[in-house]
Amino acid sequence: MSDPQITLYRLQACPFCERVVRTLNELGLEYRSRYVEPMHSERNVVKRVSGARSVPAIVDRETGVTMSESANIVEYLKGTYGEGGA
Amino acid sequence: MVDFDVVSLPETDHVAEGDTAPDFTRPLVNGEYWEDRALDDVVDGPTLLLFHPMDGTFQGTYLYNTVDDHGWSDDLDVLGVSISTPYAHKRLLAERGDGVRIFSDPGAAVVEEYGLAHEIDGMTGITESRPAVFLLDSDRTVEYAWVASEHPEFPDAEAIGDAVADLVD
Numbered sequence: 001m002s003d004p005q006i007t008l009y010r011l012q013a014c015p016f017c018e019r020v021v022r023t024l025n026e027l028g029l030e031y032r033s034r035y036v037e038p039m040h041s042e043r044n045v046v047k048r049v050s051g052a053r054s055v056p057a058i059v060d061r062e063t064g065v066t067m068s069e070s071a072n073i074v075e076y077l078k079g080t081y082g083e084g085g086a
Numbered sequence: 087m088v089d090f091d092v093v094s095l096p097e098t099d100h101v102a103e104g105d106t107a108p109d110f111t112r113p114l115v116n117g118e119y120w121e122d123r124a125l126d127d128v129v130d131g132p133t134l135l136l137f138h139p140m141d142g143t144f145q146g147t148y149l150y151n152t153v154d155d156h157g158w159s160d161d162l163d164v165l166g167v168s169i170s171t172p173y174a175h176k177r178l179l180a181e182r183g184d185g186v187r188i189f190s191d192p193g194a195a196v197v198e199e200y201g202l203a204h205e206i207d208g209m210t211g212i213t214e215s216r217p218a219v220f221l222l223d224s225d226r227t228v229e230y231a232w233v234a235s236e237h238p239e240f241p242d243a244e245a246i247g248d249a250v251a252d253l254v255d
Binding site: 009032033034035036042044045 | 173
């Protein structure tokens with residue numbers, strides 16, 4: 001099993017995470033979901049990779065980009081992988 | 087002497103020594119997060135695969151206390167499987183099972199494939215797992231297998247320790 005290039009840190013039923021998932025699917029991007037806990041204090045792994053405990057957060061191994069905040073992530077994904085993107 | 091009734095469990099065609107442990111994909115929980123993982127992808131050396139009743143049962147608690155007491159996760163990968171949710175696994179791993187990761191199989195399809203299903207009287211609709219221990223080498227060949235044949239029954243820590251020492255050394 002090859003590792004997808006994008007890792008998505010997400011919380012079950014979080015609308016902002018679902019928004020990122022929709023964009024990933026629209027762009028046909030492979031991703032791996034890592035689920036964390038609702039309790040903010042329990043999200044040290046997210047803090048380690050992204051510098052903040054908020055989800056969604058993505059790590060894109062292809063570009064070396066790590067990012068939080070769904071609006072930023074959607075903009076990044078569309079800009080990088082969408083039509084007219086780089 | 088206490089009169090202690092131990093119930094014999096029916097014969098089962100379970101995964102046995104010499105078999106290749108069936109591959110499966112389920113959420114695998116560590117201390118921080120969970121993600122879908124295939125057993126085949128996770129096993130890359132000697133691995134102790136432990137099936138146990140739901141998180142919270144004393145059988146599960148004793149099992150992870152035994153793992154911790156013997157320090158097995160220092161010697162090889164230790165993977166648990168139970169029908170409990172990832173959230174329950176995370177709570178369990180906060181207390182015990184240092185270095186252990188646990189698969190979540192609420193539908194018990196993996197439990198059934200391994201021949202470990204156990205219907206618990208008075209818990210309608212829940213398929214439980216018998217306690218079971220499988221020691222795997224890096225290509226998932228089962229080097230040692232133990233499956234409970236009585237209820238309740240506990241694995242023999244000394245036998246597991248010997249099997250681990252044989253495989254790891």
